[in-house]
Amino acid sequence: xxxxxxxxxxxxxxxxxxxxxxxxxxxxxxxxxxxxxxxxxxxxxxxxxxxxxxxxxxxxxxxxxxxxxxxxxxxxxxxxxxxxxxxxxxxxxxxxxxxxxxxxxxxxxxxxxxxxxxxxxx
Amino acid sequence: xxxxxxxxxxxxxxxxxxxxxxxxxxxxxxxxxxxxxxxxxxxxxxxxxxxxxxxxxxxxxxxxxxxxxxxxxxxxxxxxxxxxxxxxxxxxxxxxxxxxxxxxxxxxxxxxxxxxxxxxxxxxxxxxxxxxxxxxxxxxxxxxxxxxxxxxxxxxxxxxxxxxxxxxxxxxxxxxxxxxxxxxxxxxxxxxxxxxxxxxxxxxxxxxxxxxxxxxxxxxxxxxxxxxxxxxxxxxxxxxxxxxxxxxxxxxxxxxxxxxxxxxxxxxxxxxxxxxxxxxxxxxxxxxxxxxxxxxxxxxxxxxxxxxxxxxxxxxxxxxxxxxxxxxxxxxxxxxxxxxxxxxxxxxxxxxxxxxxxxxxxxx
Numbered sequence: 001x002x003x004x005x006x007x008x009x010x011x012x013x014x015x016x017x018x019x020x021x022x023x024x025x026x027x028x029x030x031x032x033x034x035x036x037x038x039x040x041x042x043x044x045x046x047x048x049x050x051x052x053x054x055x056x057x058x059x060x061x062x063x064x065x066x067x068x069x070x071x072x073x074x075x076x077x078x079x080x081x082x083x084x085x086x087x088x089x090x091x092x093x094x095x096x097x098x099x100x101x102x103x104x105x106x107x108x109x110x111x112x113x114x115x116x117x118x119x120x121x122x
Numbered sequence: 123x124x125x126x127x128x129x130x131x132x133x134x135x136x137x138x139x140x141x142x143x144x145x146x147x148x149x150x151x152x153x154x155x156x157x158x159x160x161x162x163x164x165x166x167x168x169x170x171x172x173x174x175x176x177x178x179x180x181x182x183x184x185x186x187x188x189x190x191x192x193x194x195x196x197x198x199x200x201x202x203x204x205x206x207x208x209x210x211x212x213x214x215x216x217x218x219x220x221x222x223x224x225x226x227x228x229x230x231x232x233x234x235x236x237x238x239x240x241x242x243x244x245x246x247x248x249x250x251x252x253x254x255x256x257x258x259x260x261x262x263x264x265x266x267x268x269x270x271x272x273x274x275x276x277x278x279x280x281x282x283x284x285x286x287x288x289x290x291x292x293x294x295x296x297x298x299x300x301x302x303x304x305x306x307x308x309x310x311x312x313x314x315x316x317x318x319x320x321x322x323x324x325x326x327x328x329x330x331x332x333x334x335x336x337x338x339x340x341x342x343x344x345x346x347x348x349x350x351x352x353x354x355x356x357x358x359x360x361x362x363x364x365x366x367x368x369x370x371x372x373x374x375x376x377x378x379x380x381x382x383x384x385x386x387x388x389x390x391x392x393x394x395x396x397x398x399x400x401x402x403x404x405x406x407x408x409x410x411x412x413x414x415x416x417x418x419x420x421x422x423x424x425x426x427x428x429x430x431x432x433x434x435x436x437x438x439x440x441x442x443x444x445x446x447x448x449x450x451x452x453x454x455x456x457x458x459x460x461x462x463x464x465x466x467x468x469x470x471x472x473x474x475x476x477x478x479x480x481x482x483x484x485x486x
Contacts (some may be wrong), residue, residue, distance in 0.1 A: 034286055
């Protein structure tokens with residue numbers, strides 16, 4: 001394996017890992033519960049995307065930046081901007097979900113499959 | 123040493139303490155626990171140790187009821203009685219509408235008094251059993267309590283399948299049930315006093331740190347008990363709080379010391395005894411109604427029967443919150459009830475041969 005093939009993995013690991021470290025520190029050092037941290041990180045991703053700070057992270061880290069929750073916020077923001085540019089103000093309401101349709105539908109479907117296959121006890 | 127009663131309430135001493143002149147006897151106890159408790163340092167002392175946490179039941183709630191029935195069954199069996207010999211049953215648990223207790227009572231056909239006192243239920247049920255026996259309203263009463271890690275997690279925290287991370291101050295709810303038969307006659311340790319607690323709230327709102335919330339209530343009840351009864355610290359071989367665990371126990375020890383009550387190494391907490399915290403990943407220690415129930419009904423009873431302990435103060439501690447109230451931002455009101463249990467005979471002087479060890483003495 002050459003350095004060129006390994007490097008993207010290493011970058012993804014570092015960027016994704018640092019995002020997770022930030023979330024873990026937030027969870028351990030404050031008394032907020034995990035649901036708040038998740039929502040906060042989605043919002044943080046959208047805000048950073050709007051400030052033009054999340055794009056470079058995605059370029060550097062690839063999936064390391066798009067897979068964690070701020071990546072979802074980033075997709076929401078970018079989807080809205082693109083849809084507004086193409087279709088006008090209605091894109092404010094439609095752009096976010098258009099851009100994240102893959103992730104949202106995959107989550108709903110996998111939830112359905114898991115619920116059908118397994119019997120939750122608690 | 124014991125103060126005399128109040129006018130109009132001759133068996134009440136001081137502000138909060140009841141005394142039981144007839145010295146009701148704990149003739150038998152039974153315990154049933156899950157695998158983690160079985161692997162803990164007290165594991166060999168329990169009557170029933172389960173291999174899994176569902177016991178073939180379809181839900182955690184049914185599993186908890188199942189445990190309570192096994193503990194009650196062991197208590198009854200060990201003294202050669204049947205459920206028909208019991209006049210009353212006091213039971214409570216942590217679940218909404220105390221379903222673990224009432225579903226178990228459905229199987230037993232014994233007059234049932236359901237209790238809710240959160241994790242202080244074991245001491246409360248012992249106190250009420252002793253009271254009913256002492257007053258002549260029951261010849262034998264069953265005092266019991268249960269909790270189950272997964273039913274408590276599901277109700278108070280997160281769905282168990284979610285696998286949420288646990289805070290270092292959080293405590294591990296004991297999967298276990300304890301049952302004690304309190305009788306007017308028989309052989310075994312006796313209940314001489316009970317101090318019923320007042321509800322205290324020091325404004326702690328973190329449901330992951332119940333030990334800190336409950337410590338002041340435990341201390342208040344302990345201090346009141348000593349004040350009411352006139353007992354000194356040396357009159358007790360052990361004071362055991364219910365489930366303060368590491369964080370709460372150290373706070374309680376500090377508060378007791380500040381209040382001038384020096385128990386000098388004779389103070390412990392059931393939440394510290396039940397697990398090996400360095401190897402069992404239980405964070406601060408054990409909690410739940412089952413915690414003081416199984417530690418008392420197995421470990422502490424055995425020490426009383428073995429004559430390692432002459433007089434014990436069991437102080438079960440309860441956090442009186444609901445998932446709704448803490449989600450609405452309310453603080454956690456707490457309570458602690460205490461019962462004095464002495465080995466039979468004129469304590470603390472030893473007498474006669476030891477009753478059979480193993481958790482329950484036989485009825486003569």
